[in-house]
Amino acid sequence: MGTLTLTTLLLLLLLTSTSNGDAQRIPGLKKDDSCSCQVNSSVWAFPAIKFEGVLQLMQDCGDSLQNLQEQVKLSNERLPQILATIENVTARLEPYQYLNDQGLYTALHLRQLAKELRELEEDISSIHQDKPSDQTQKLTQEMHLSNTFNMKTVKEKLRSLKNGVESCRTIPEEFINKQGVCSQRIMSNISTPVVTKTSPYGKSYTSGSWGRQAKQGMENQEGSGEFYWVQPLVSGNRLGNIVRRYRSYDDFIASKNHEDVSVAPSYSHANAIQGSGTMVYGEAVFYNCYYSPELCRYDLQTKVTSRLKIPDVGTNNQFPYCYYNCKDWTDIDFAADETGLWVIYSTLGNHGNLVLSRLDSEAFNVTHTWTTRLFKKSVTNAFMVCGVLYATRYIDQFHEEVFYAFDTATGKDDNTLALPMEKIENGVASLSYNPIDRQLYMYNDGYLLSYQAIF
Template sequence: MLVYLLLLTVIATVEAQRVQGQQTSDSCLCKINSSIWTFPIFHFEEVTRQVQICEDNLNEFEEKMRNTNAELPMMEATLQNISARLKAFDYLHTSGLYSELHLRQLNQELEEIHQSVNETHMQNPNKETHNLLSELNKAKNDVQRMYRDDFFNLETMRKRLRELNNRAQSCKTMPNDFRSSCHQRTMTRISSPVVTKLNSISKSYISGSWGRDALLSSTEHYWEHCLVSDHRRGNTIRMYNSLEDFMANNYYKDVEIAPSYSHENAVQGSGTILYDNTVFYQCYDTAKICSFNITTQATKRVELAGAGIDNKFPFCYYSCRDWTDIDLEADQNGVWVIYATDENHGNIVVSRLEPVSLNITHTWKTRLFKRSVTSTFMVCGVLYATRFVNTYKEEVFYAFDTTTGHEINTLSLPFEKVSAGIANLNYNPVDGKLYLYNDAYLLAYDTFF
């Protein structure tokens, strides 16, 4: 009998088992204890669990990939939307701001202001014009020092020139009653609404303007203008001969300003005003001011150089009101236009219009960012600005006096409204009221000084 050693390796225990065998014929018979061959069930279950976790993770990853692929178009659309919204702020990019080219432009602007003040001083010499000339000469020396030392600080110099320019504008020759007609300078309170009604056309027309002829000697003419094409365009103004007719929507006359909404003389935006039976407004799709004389049916146009249009500088604060880049206003002193320019970094610019010739006679530059306010109006040569408080309250928070060039940032004059959005707010010097186009509602307020 031959004894063979059979070496078996057991995976589970990594141990060798020696087993005796007996040869029978051509076979070798061995008696083996099968317990050493027990299947490693615990190890198998652990491996199975790990495989299941891996499979679950893989499925989760595949699901995330599918969701990501589905979300990518939405993310791309959102990015494009953000890019489009940020495009309006391209003018804030200061790349190359301190270049020699900008310094030459600054020097040219300084020369223009100096020439203007010098002409004013020659016509009407006084202490203010003398001081201005001295400060301008000093500013010119500072600019020359920038050239020499190659040290540019244009932002500080621009601010300095803006203040000098505003003082120069205030020194220009103006009508004799420009300063004397308004002895009470700053508004102190606004009443609750004394008039509240829907516009006479449709509640869906949320943009427009309304009021009373702002010429001090004018008769009692009330007007209403609704933007009826995409809240952007209009070509008709509705006229009333009394407040009673206006409130009752009776005996009105629709006057056609332009043949169609897309005509070059059609109205764009809600910044319309009526002064001396003449409608002043932004001409359609251009940076021009139009005046339409209701009596003669004649239209005049003038370029508003540098003005941002097509929602570049609308009134915003809480939410932007489209097509409010250019705002026409009127007060005791005549007609004003309020807008913003790239050159003034999107801050409000105020220009005075000669109503008959439509020439721009004076221009002031403020430090108030136009997109940070909801509306503006003029009283006695003072620009007032409002901001959103909540759906039913607005607040006058800012004033800029064109007579002195001074800004007031500490005002707090709240007033009520019936809806969140403001399309137009204008002051009337005849009755001392503010007229508000509040979405589709028309409101009026008494003012106190």
């Protein structure tokens, strides 16, 4: 329709252009009720040649317009890419523009740099000709591997020497006098459970810790030496503030005559217990402080809580006991044996491997520390016996296995052990040793089990 209209308009223009613009007067004769006249139509002859020429010009103009529209469309499509390129170039030029503005380089400097680059390229080509690149790379790789192995060897020797020095410095005199008890350093076996009892709080409390007061020399002190204790965790098996203690073994077995000790006003208090690594040693309760990398010591006599921070210690599920299933909130684990009180943990500096520190239970500070090569998340639990760290792993629902030992007296480890332990459920929330009766105490998903250590 548009083409037809333009063509008609063009025709009218052409017809108009054929005349010289002057109107003609033609006389006529009146006959009856009409007027007749003679007209020469040759003066209005159709200009076909001009029409074709103008039509061709219109077609050429339409084609040019279409080409221009396509170019505009293509330019619009490429415009974002062009802008991005400009921004990139501008950003890359800014540092050099700054150098130029500050007068820090000139064209002469660039020529000098180009010359030095050419010389460097010539030197590299010469080296490649003298020493083939494949051989050079091979020698480089061999040197790198050699350095890596040497560094690992040196680090391991340093770790062993450090552990040996710690061992020589920290063996207490009272322990040396008791070598008859620990003359055979490594356990040879573990008995079947000698005590099997559900938690006095019920089996629904699947995480916690329990045992017997573990400090030697207090057995005959009235109200101190023999008492047994249970510490259940609440709030998602994470927190607690109550330690229930029994004055005798008979009271514990019968679940009577107990005393509930509150180490904090509530389980959400800053001094509350986090995790199942609690230990009662002497007249104090030792545990991981609430939501904190710090260790807490609650004095049962004075009711005072002391705190101790170990640098770089993993906490809040950073390095819990894991193996088959992770036992949450077990980053920090207290232990006791014939040599004293210990804390077992991991650090980022030791790459998540087990770290062992001996504590002064009264002054509440770290006396000495040993590092191991055993990754903490690869074990289900750990405990101390006669200055030796033992670690366990999951076998099946009814069995654990002691598979690893680290002797603090020599600084050496042994991963060839295979001492079986029976259990009732999957999870091992806590496992600790008591040097008074030489038994192991396990909190096993709401069950309280104890075993006799055999040497």
